[in-house]
Amino acid sequence: MxxxxxxxxxxxxxxxxxxxxxxxxxxxxxxxxxxxxxxxxxxxxxxxxxxxxxxxxxxxxxxxxxxxxLIDPAPLAPELPVREKLRWVLDRISDILENRLGPGATAAVIANSDPEFTTAVRARLAARLSSLTDLMKLDIKTGRLHANLDPDTVLGILVGAYLAEVLRFGSPRDGWTDRALDLVTPAVTPPRRRRS
Missing domain, CATH: 1.10.10.60 (Homeodomain-like)
Known part of the structure; x- marks a missing residue:
């Protein structure tokens, strides 16, 4: 043994x-x-x-x-189109909130019912999510995302949308991720240039 x-x-x-x-x-x-x-x-x-x-x-x-x-650093996403990379980010958010923190710990962080715990979780989340913001910064530099995009705001929108879906329906409904990506992807990507 x-x-x-x-x-x-x-x-x-x-x-x-x-x-x-x-x-x-x-x-x-x-x-x-x-x-x-x-x-x-x-x-x-x-x-x-x-x-x-x-x-x-x-x-x-x-x-x-x-x-x-509980919250280990996220590996970098493979080279993916923007929409699929955003899906990958939503999957990481789901993993953190559902599988790692769970409803009890997530509620405690939101309510700040245990400030020491909240501080520790936030520090670990910042470390984990920094790799995701680094990915977005790289995509901004290469022109795959809008030049004036704030990666932390995009992550906040994705986390907020996910939490709102879970609060309203208990878990994301069928097809929710695709519908969310249909709204977010055009908002963060520059329009494609037409070839002459």
Whole structure:
């Protein structure tokens, strides 16, 4: 059975580490940061409180461990036409809000119900989204996007549109992404020059 050693005592089981972090992530995604504490993680994971405390001396250490892998840097999109690159950006937004943060953590960030958590998430989001704004800046330089475009504003519009769709309907409706791209793509791309 896989394990890692800490230098003293019995070796740590990776499966135990996984159960602890999985339970903490589920609580965070579903109920927000206020639901994540050593007692709730112990109850959900089936791992004894003492075992969790051996790995994480406090709730803050546990939260840091969750956030470390919750929002990782986004890989750069492959070379795509603008419309497909915007689709790729919407997919990243969906992944962050639905799969990584989940409704509980997203609501906590929007409401700023846990300022320390909000600050930590925003810092990680800024790092992840910076690769997306860098892509847009490159497309501005090459003329694929309007010269006066502000990448952060475009990302804000995409995040806002996605959140509005989820708030109204629970999840994006069939064909929503294509309809959103039909509106956004012409607004961010310069008109094609006609050949003489």
């Amino acid at each position: 896989p394990h890692s050693t800490t230098g003293r005592g019995r070796p740590r089981l990776e499966s135990t580490d996984h159960r602890i972090l999985q339970a903490a992530r589920e609580l965070l995604r579903l109920k927000g940061p206020a639901a994540v504490n050593i007692d709730s993680v112990a109850a959900r994971s089936g791992v004894a409180r003492t075992t969790i405390y051996r790995r994480y001396r406090s709730r803050n250490e546990l939260m840091d461990a969750i956030l470390e892998h």
